[in-house]
Amino acid sequence: HKIGEVHDGAAHMDYLAEEQEHGITITSAVTKAPWKDHVLQIVDTPGHVDFTIEVERSMRVLDGCVIVLDGVRGVEPQTETVWRQRCRFGLPTLFFVNKMDRPGADFDHVLASIRRRLKAEPVPVTVPVPERQAVVHLIDRTLLRFEGDQGEHVVASPCPEPIWQGVAQYREALLLAAAEVDDALADRVLGGEDIEPAALWPALRRGTLAGRFFPCFGGSALRNQGVQPLLDGVVALLPAPLDRPPATAHRPDGSDELVAIGDDGPLAALVFKIQLWEGRRHAFARVYRSTLKAGDPVAFVTADGRVVQEHVARLFEVDAGKKTRVDAAGPGQIALLAGLRFATTGDTLCHPGHLLSLERIEVRAPVISRAIEPASGTDEDKWLEVLDKIQQEDPTLRVEEDKDTGQRLLRGMGELHLQIVLERIEREFGIHVRSGEPAVAVRETVSGTGAGEALFNPPRPPDRKLPELKARVAVRVEAGTRGSGVRVRCQPAVTPAGHELTPAQFAAVEQGVRFALGSGPETGAPLEDIGLEVTEVELFGTASTNDALGAAASRAVQRAVESAGSLVLHPIMAVDVVCPEENLGAVLGDLQARQALIKDTETWGDTVTITCEVALGRLLGYATVLRSLSKGRGQFSMIFDRFDVG
Numbered sequence: 001h002k003i004g005e006v007h008d009g010a011a012h013m014d015y016l017a018e019e020q021e022h023g024i025t026i027t028s029a030v031t032k033a034p035w036k037d038h039v040l041q042i043v044d045t046p047g048h049v050d051f052t053i054e055v056e057r058s059m060r061v062l063d064g065c066v067i068v069l070d071g072v073r074g075v076e077p078q079t080e081t082v083w084r085q086r087c088r089f090g091l092p093t094l095f096f097v098n099k100m101d102r103p104g105a106d107f108d109h110v111l112a113s114i115r116r117r118l119k120a121e122p123v124p125v126t127v128p129v130p131e132r133q134a135v136v137h138l139i140d141r142t143l144l145r146f147e148g149d150q151g152e153h154v155v156a157s158p159c160p161e162p163i164w165q166g167v168a169q170y171r172e173a174l175l176l177a178a179a180e181v182d183d184a185l186a187d188r189v190l191g192g193e194d195i196e197p198a199a200l201w202p203a204l205r206r207g208t209l210a211g212r213f214f215p216c217f218g219g220s221a222l223r224n225q226g227v228q229p230l231l232d233g234v235v236a237l238l239p240a241p242l243d244r245p246p247a248t249a250h251r252p253d254g255s256d257e258l259v260a261i262g263d264d265g266p267l268a269a270l271v272f273k274i275q276l277w278e279g280r281r282h283a284f285a286r287v288y289r290s291t292l293k294a295g296d297p298v299a300f301v302t303a304d305g306r307v308v309q310e311h312v313a314r315l316f317e318v319d320a321g322k323k324t325r326v327d328a329a330g331p332g333q334i335a336l337l338a339g340l341r342f343a344t345t346g347d348t349l350c351h352p353g354h355l356l357s358l359e360r361i362e363v364r365a366p367v368i369s370r371a372i373e374p375a376s377g378t379d380e381d382k383w384l385e386v387l388d389k390i391q392q393e394d395p396t397l398r399v400e401e402d403k404d405t406g407q408r409l410l411r412g413m414g415e416l417h418l419q420i421v422l423e424r425i426e427r428e429f430g431i432h433v434r435s436g437e438p439a440v441a442v443r444e445t446v447s448g449t450g451a452g453e454a455l456f457n458p459p460r461p462p463d464r465k466l467p468e469l470k471a472r473v474a475v476r477v478e479a480g481t482r483g484s485g486v487r488v489r490c491q492p493a494v495t496p497a498g499h500e501l502t503p504a505q506f507a508a509v510e511q512g513v514r515f516a517l518g519s520g521p522e523t524g525a526p527l528e529d530i531g532l533e534v535t536e537v538e539l540f541g542t543a544s545t546n547d548a549l550g551a552a553a554s555r556a557v558q559r560a561v562e563s564a565g566s567l568v569l570h571p572i573m574a575v576d577v578v579c580p581e582e583n584l585g586a587v588l589g590d591l592q593a594r595q596a597l598i599k600d601t602e603t604w605g606d607t608v609t610i611t612c613e614v615a616l617g618r619l620l621g622y623a624t625v626l627r628s629l630s631k632g633r634g635q636f637s638m639i640f641d642r643f644d645v646g
Helices: 017-022 049-059 077-089 107-118 161-180 183-190 197-209 227-237 380-393 415-429 503-517 546-564 581-593 622-629
Strands: 029-035 038-044 065-070 093-098 122-124 126-129 134-137 142-147 153-158 214-218 247-250 256-259 268-277 280-289 297-301 307-311 314-319 322-326 334-338 348-350 368-374 398-401 408-412 433-435 443-446 450-456 471-479 486-495 530-539 566-580 597-604 607-615 635-644
Touching: 017 415, 029 227, 029 314, 038 227, 049 077, 049 268, 049 415, 049 635, 065 077, 065 107, 077 107, 077 566, 077 635, 093 107, 093 227, 107 122, 107 214, 122 161, 126 161, 134 161, 142 227, 161 183, 161 197, 183 197, 197 214, 197 227, 214 227, 268 334, 268 380, 368 415, 380 398, 380 415, 408 415, 415 433, 443 471, 450 546, 471 503, 471 546, 486 503, 503 530, 503 546, 530 546, 546 566, 566 581, 566 622, 581 597, 581 607, 581 622, 622 635
Parallel strands: 065 093, 093 214, 122 214, 126 214, 486 530
Antiparallel strands: 029 038, 126 134, 134 142, 142 153, 247 256, 268 280, 268 348, 280 334, 297 307, 297 348, 314 322, 314 334, 368 408, 368 433, 398 408, 443 566, 450 471, 471 530, 566 607, 566 635, 597 607
8 A cells, every 4th residue: 555645636545536636635435444353444534624514424423533633733623623523423532643743743732722622631642753753652651663665664662761751741641541530540540650551551441432531642644653553542442333332213103212233133224425436326324233235125214204115236345436346234334335216315224124213414504605507508407417416415515596596506515615516517427517606605684573463365366266365373583692593483372262273284384484484585595593483373264274374474474574673694604824923914914804803813833823703705715815915825724603794
């Protein structure tokens, strides 16, 4: 195997043409790696925030993770996003502090940024000594040197005393962390005893699996320095599939069932990614229970509640961009499945006689869009088929029609996200796409409290063939806090007295409310951060049909929102800008001109990191401006934070 750099497009796991051209990881890639009598299933995920769905759906099926940090920059905004995803799934985690051979790299600075920004306790296990192309292993008290063309030969020797004196405080921190989870070990540590590795590893494993602390390893991946002890740490500290707690699945009757990884029980496998492979639809799935074989029938419940049955035609083992056919996939394994036409991300494949639904994968709403149209001469059916395929593959992509212009809009998570999608459409499907300038997706909310009511009673046609429609609905709206979403309370007083809404009428009122909340009065964007209560419904006998109730509810919501006053909310991004200290004034001046809220500046060496919040619309094209202001040395990263008044 050769070692290649991501930004040169030479990394083994970055097999897409777009990844090699842009020098970044775009899609998650799967492989297997044998290591000391163990087999590691590895999913390499992107770091760029535009492709965060790849991290989200991969973490959903993994048992543990290794978060790679830059030895110079430490924790970045996208690191915080990944950390929140890790917390949601409760994954035991190791840190690898990479690029420690670069000028300006500082192990202590990175550890401090983990404590400050992630509120986590890092515990060093290996400390890099880049001037010797080595790391100090704190558990074994050895100096590990990496020799050979690719650092493949690990030479261990007792750590020289001068070097050990410089890292002794890390060993002390490791012992104290281990003592926190092992009372017997605590007595020995407090007694000043020298603790042997055989006693330290189990204590570190318990603390890691419990999420009490997070072991840290240092090195340089490109030169293969520190990677081997990291792999030892993965085997020793992260959980095997059988160590993870059972997953909770939901049966169609509403009851729950615990699904433990193993052979006991009928099939349960989670589809976590759809991918077009050589033009054909494939599904990545992790088997939780039983064994999945080629030709097996499977059934699943879709997101809208339908039950679908299909057959798995073929199974493959995957190594990045290569696939090898296999006969079966057992518990804990990740496999590539062919032949599934309808299964999509988040569906649980089951035995047809035992339906289950594991927790689905959360998908964020798009924040940016571009108008798109195919080059002249493109068949409309083929164009629609291509758009459908890319949406199946990437749940964060949406293709919608602009109600005002009739144009098709491609919505996604950022400028780079949309650019990569358009390049893939041209390369994989041979369709040249014309696109407009990026436009930021907005939301609307209300600025205060308002009430509205509507009597829906359209005039009947002269021939009287259509029945009369009549219903009245009253609602009240109020502004919510930022990030509170949409809260709807539908427990209205019903008149005439003594009447009650049937389940169908209740659903019609709720549907009418939801429809009206999907389009605000200012821009037609969906409403956010709003509380709504349906206060009253008046029925008029048979004239109060479901359609009449839904229409009255929609109009009442529109009037209530207008009376409360509407506000346009823009996507606000949390941004880190890194630039040379000599360019700080120019960069800060430009950010202030973009109405950025500067939250912090941190100087490290001759570079400065600016932490701020900026509306996404004011950051379009910012990369080019920053390069100009910093003579090509500046860079920035951002993550979506919230919708707010921009």
